[in-house]
Amino acid sequence: xxxxxxxxxxxxxxxxxxxxxxxxxxxxGNTTTGNAAQPAxxxxxxxxxxxxxxxxxxxxxxxxxxxxxADNIVSGFTDKTGIEVEMFQGTTxxxxxxxxxxxSNPVADVVILASLPSAQALKADGLTMPYPxxxxxxKLNKDWSDAEGNYFSSSASALGIVYNTKLVSTxxxxxxxxxxxxxxxxxxxxxxxxxxxxxxxxTGYLSANGEKGWDLLSAYKANGVAMAGANQEALDPVIxxxxxxxxxxxxxxxxxxxxxxxxxxxxxxxxxxVISPRPAAILKSSPNVENAKAFIDYLLSDEAQKLVADAYxxxxxxxxxxxxxxxxxxxxxxxxxxxxxxxxxxxxxARFSETxx
Amino acid sequence: xxxxxxFRRVGVILALFLLTISIGVPLLLIFWQSVYPDGQWDWMAxxxxxxxxxxxxxxxxxxxxxxxxxxxxxxxALPLAWMMAKTRMGEHRWVDVILMIPFMTPPYIGSMGWILxxxxxxxLQQWVPSSAGWSELFFSFWGMVLIMSLHLFPFLYLLLRDxxxxxxxxxxxxxxxxxxxxxxxxxxxxLPLLLSSYGMGIMLVFVKxxxxxxxxxxxxxxxxxxxxxSEIHKYISSWPIDFGKATSLASVLLSVCLVMxxxxxxxxxxxxxxxxxxxxxxxxxxxxxxxxxxxxxVYLAILLILSIGIPYFSIIAASTMKLRGSGIAFDNLxxxxxxxxxxWGSVSMKAIGNSLGLSLAASTVAxxxxxxxxLAIGRSxxxxxxxxxxxxxxxxxxPGIVMVVGLILFWNSPWMPVTLxxxxxxxxxxxxxxxxxxxxxxxxxxxxxxxxxLFQAGQVFGGKPLYILRRILIPLIxxxxxxxxxxTFTIATRELVGSLLILPPSMQTSATYxxxxxxxxxxxxxxxxxxxxxxMTVLMLLGIELLNSKRKWNAS
Numbered sequence: 081x082x083x084x085x086x087x088x089x090x091x092x093x094x095x096x097x098x099x100x101x102x103x104x105x106x107x108x109g110n111t112t113t114g115n116a117a118q119p120a121x122x123x124x125x126x127x128x129x130x131x132x133x134x135x136x137x138x139x140x141x142x143x144x145x146x147x148x149x150a151d152n153i154v155s156g157f158t159d160k161t162g163i164e165v166e167m168f169q170g171t172t173x174x175x176x177x178x179x180x181x182x183x184s185n186p187v188a189d190v191v192i193l194a195s196l197p198s199a200q201a202l203k204a205d206g207l208t209m210p211y212p213x214x215x216x217x218x219k220l221n222k223d224w225s226d227a228e229g230n231y232f233s234s235s236a237s238a239l240g241i242v243y244n245t246k247l248v249s250t251x252x253x254x255x256x257x258x259x260x261x262x263x264x265x266x267x268x269x270x271x272x273x274x275x276x277x278x279x280x281x282x283t284g285y286l287s288a289n290g291e292k293g294w295d296l297l298s299a300y301k302a303n304g305v306a307m308a309g310a311n312q313e314a315l316d317p318v319i320x321x322x323x324x325x326x327x328x329x330x331x332x333x334x335x336x337x338x339x340x341x342x343x344x345x346x347x348x349x350x351x352x353x354v355i356s357p358r359p360a361a362i363l364k365s366s367p368n369v370e371n372a373k374a375f376i377d378y379l380l381s382d383e384a385q386k387l388v389a390d391a392y393x394x395x396x397x398x399x400x401x402x403x404x405x406x407x408x409x410x411x412x413x414x415x416x417x418x419x420x421x422x423x424x425x426x427x428x429x430a431r432f433s434e435t436x437x
Numbered sequence: 438x439x440x441x442x443x444f445r446r447v448g449v450i451l452a453l454f455l456l457t458i459s460i461g462v463p464l465l466l467i468f469w470q471s472v473y474p475d476g477q478w479d480w481m482a483x484x485x486x487x488x489x490x491x492x493x494x495x496x497x498x499x500x501x502x503x504x505x506x507x508x509x510x511x512x513x514a515l516p517l518a519w520m521m522a523k524t525r526m527g528e529h530r531w532v533d534v535i536l537m538i539p540f541m542t543p544p545y546i547g548s549m550g551w552i553l554x555x556x557x558x559x560x561l562q563q564w565v566p567s568s569a570g571w572s573e574l575f576f577s578f579w580g581m582v583l584i585m586s587l588h589l590f591p592f593l594y595l596l597l598r599d600x601x602x603x604x605x606x607x608x609x610x611x612x613x614x615x616x617x618x619x620x621x622x623x624x625x626x627x628l629p630l631l632l633s634s635y636g637m638g639i640m641l642v643f644v645k646x647x648x649x650x651x652x653x654x655x656x657x658x659x660x661x662x663x664x665x666x667s668e669i670h671k672y673i674s675s676w677p678i679d680f681g682k683a684t685s686l687a688s689v690l691l692s693v694c695l696v697m698x699x700x701x702x703x704x705x706x707x708x709x710x711x712x713x714x715x716x717x718x719x720x721x722x723x724x725x726x727x728x729x730x731x732x733x734x735v736y737l738a739i740l741l742i743l744s745i746g747i748p749y750f751s752i753i754a755a756s757t758m759k760l761r762g763s764g765i766a767f768d769n770l771x772x773x774x775x776x777x778x779x780x781w782g783s784v785s786m787k788a789i790g791n792s793l794g795l796s797l798a799a800s801t802v803a804x805x806x807x808x809x810x811x812l813a814i815g816r817s818x819x820x821x822x823x824x825x826x827x828x829x830x831x832x833x834x835x836p837g838i839v840m841v842v843g844l845i846l847f848w849n850s851p852w853m854p855v856t857l858x859x860x861x862x863x864x865x866x867x868x869x870x871x872x873x874x875x876x877x878x879x880x881x882x883x884x885x886x887x888x889x890x891l892f893q894a895g896q897v898f899g900g901k902p903l904y905i906l907r908r909i910l911i912p913l914i915x916x917x918x919x920x921x922x923x924x925t926f927t928i929a930t931r932e933l934v935g936s937l938l939i940l941p942p943s944m945q946t947s948a949t950y951x952x953x954x955x956x957x958x959x960x961x962x963x964x965x966x967x968x969x970x971x972x973m974t975v976l977m978l979l980g981i982e983l984l985n986s987k988r989k990w991n992a993s
Contacts, residue, residue, distance in 0.1 A: 140942055141942070142942070146957065147953060147957050148957075165943075166941070166942040166943040167942055167943055168940075168942040168943075169953060170937065170956075171956065174937060174938075177673055177938070178938060180680060181842055181845040181846065181849070181938060182845070182849060182858070184846075184849060184850050184851050185849045185850070185851055185856060185858065187859055187942075188942075244762065246762065271658075273671060306659075307658075308658070308659070309654075309658060310956070312955065312956055312957065312958045313955075315958070316761075316958075316960065317556065319761050319762050320553070320556070320558060320559070320761055320762065320764075321557075321558035321762065321764070322556040322557045322558050322559065323557075333958055336958070337958060340760070341759075341760050342760055342761065342762040343760075343762040343763075344762070437661060437663065
């Protein structure tokens with residue numbers, strides 16, 4: 081009897097303790113979240129008024145995409161401004177997850193993503209800070225950047241058919257050809273829920289072809305096209321020869337592997353493809369606004385755009401060309417509708433995964 | 438006696454407090470998020486997620502995978518544990534360290550090794566072109582079970598071997614004296630005594646399997662076998678992010694694990710016996726001659742080839758290739774990746790340094806706290822003790838990524854007076870929380886089998902609590918503490934999922950370095966890093982083993 085009692089009592093005690101802690105935690109958490117943004121914002125404007133020129137300090141950058149390029153840009157920026165950069169490198173999905181986890185106490189100043197719709201979503205959620213006066217912003221490709229200066233696409237990559245030259249002697253020239261028996265079980269396609277660029281291709285293809293665009297994708301599935309992780313994961317089996325082709329492969333990865341000597345090459349299908357811009361944005365919660373602005377200016381400078389071109393990416397500025405790869409004018413493009421793509425990204429990705437599972 | 442009780446009471450309260458802030462509250466915040474998506478209270482959110490996403494199929498996939506892996510790990514670990522505990526083979530202590538290698542290998546690296554070996558045009562087919570048929574056989578559900586079992590069996594093996602050693606020879610001899618045959622002795626003496634450790638082992642293997650992310654993400658995706666963790670990870674790390682759905686799925690996974698835990702703890706309470714008494718023990722080791730010896734040797738060799746040989750052949754081959762598209766050939770060999778990796782002051786060297794420092798700090802803290810918890814739990818006789826038991830096991834039953842998100846929500850919230858997030862301390866805390874269950878389980882498993890009469894003897898002879906602790910308790914649980922420390926250290930050096938989310942920007946560990954190389958297409962560099970870090974850990978463990986070889990505990 082006594083044992084029963086103490087057991088019950090301690091259970092109640094634990095329950096109340098846990099509940100009070102959780103209630104206390106959550107309620108205070110919620111009330112302060114709303115207010116926290118304001119004092120931070122005020123602090124920033126005050127700081128901005130005092131110092132017009134960034135003098136040292138730091139910048140926190142979350143960057144998706146090729147690490148070498150990001151490293152080069154960061155060191156170029158630090159050399160020029162004396163601002164120390166702390167960088168987190170990951171895929172677009174990882175960066176967005178990190179931002180979500182840090183929502184109540186954000187630390188990032190600038191994000192560079194590998195997918196335009198994600199940047200549009202950040203803008204729609206009111207997370208970005210417009211910077212309409214960015215230097216050289218007028219020279220950027222208008223379709224890829226925000227007119228109000230919420231995000232700037234400082235680079236882009238086109239999606240093509242990447243193939244192993246040891247296994248493929250006459251590469252396919254159209255998207256439709258990949259659904260023919262010649263390529264049965266030999267093709268990978270990146271997973272659009274993991275790869276922003278693959279999602280851009282699929283939504284782009286659908287926006288240009290309407291509902292019958294799904295016919296091609298179903299034909300792919302019927303022909304044994306495998307959905308295979310993010311871009312690099314889809315490309316690796318092609319390098320080692322387990323698969324022959326990546327459909328909607330990122331071109332800069334193909335170019336840089338080819339330059340290393342791997343047996344790879346790329347074609348852009350004649351029906352046209354999608355060019356996937358890589359937007360950079362300043363976050364509204366940024367604690368170092370001036371440094372963030374300086375970083376955007378640097379991203380759009382001649383120097384940084386040259387680094388972009390050297391990394392086999394398409395420079396975001398229309399007046400700069402890459403010499404080591406096909407430029408925008410050489411690539412046949414589908415007539416895509418970015419607004420439709422942003423709105424339908426989520427459902428398309430879900431339907432695609434269902435089809436290919 | 439009163440002193441002791443106060444001692445214990447304080448311990449229990451302290452343990453509860455620590456567990457609440459490090460595990461309880463972060464997990465509650467996760468649940469809170471799952472019913473409070475988009476700033477609106479919505480009780481139905483988790484239920485809708487669960488009914489609307491073919492969850493039952495995915496959940497069954499997870500559970501079936503867990504059951505099959507438990508079965509195969511048992512087949513692999515039990516004979517080996519018997520050999521190493523009861524025969525002369527047990528004198529080869531290096532085997533234990535070597536067998537830690539599969540467990541130290543990041544699961545996604547191990548699977549990559551198998552994939553590179555078995556795939557079309559892979560290393561096996563480059564040698565034996567006629568083996569194409571095996572490839573198809575291998576890329577199936579059973580291939581996945583095999584890979585995961587080969588990764589997890591050392592864990593079960595260590596638990597079983599320690600238990601078998603503790604059982605000692607006397608009880609079996611007693612059986613023999615009374616005329617029991619070998620089969621009868623195994624069935625009526627060894628098996629019941631082994632059951633508690635085995636239950637704990639398979640529960641952890643089961644839970645590890647269904648909470649594992651690396652193999653489903655690399656191998657499972659290839660064969661189209663989707664499990665709970667891959668779904669959770671999808672919602673948490675790919676656009677559009679949905680913590681609400683992820684946490685709903687996580688709570689289902691958690692419930693499955695809790696049911697397992699309940700079954701295990703019920704079984705363990707029924708079948709726990711006090712084996713380490715004051716009488717001293719001898720264990721008889723059979724010397725292996727002739728056929729039996731050969732059989733054991735061959736068994737060990739096959740196990741080592743499958744669990745270490747094949748994956749590491751692939752990993753090393755991939756790390757020394759100039760061009761991955763050129764396959765295995767002498768003119769395609771290079772050590773450049775190692776040179777790049779090990780150049781002084783490079784990013785990779787810093788990453789190695791970070792990994793070692795973090796793991797040392799985390800494993801040491803985890804052993805101190807974990808031992809405290811294990812002693813507070815004692816024989817899980819009171820309700821509070823079972824609550825501590827449950828809580829300290831939670832990090833092992835929640836997918837790492839969910840636990841980590843909870844920790845971030847808690848330690849980065851605006852109402853916390855100190856934000857630990859984005860500091861070195863946060864990383865250590867996360868590792869400690871994630872790996873605490875190992876120490877707790879290992880220490881608990883050695884502690885529950887100590888006969889209470891030993892402590893009474895100490896008291897009768899006037900030993901003060903601290904003296905008893907120092908001279909009786911600690912020496913007897915030291916092997917458990919050491920095993921927990923080693924386990925924490927080795928897993929912490931390869932921890933990936935949490936590190937990706939909590940490392941301060943600009944800081945890398947060896948695991949995130951490897952992952953980044955894969956993401957960047959530098960597979961060779963990533964594989965070289967895997968070889969270096971696992972190699973270093975093995976050398977370190979061998980060193981510890983050598984230092985320790987003088988201390989013979991309970992051996993003949």
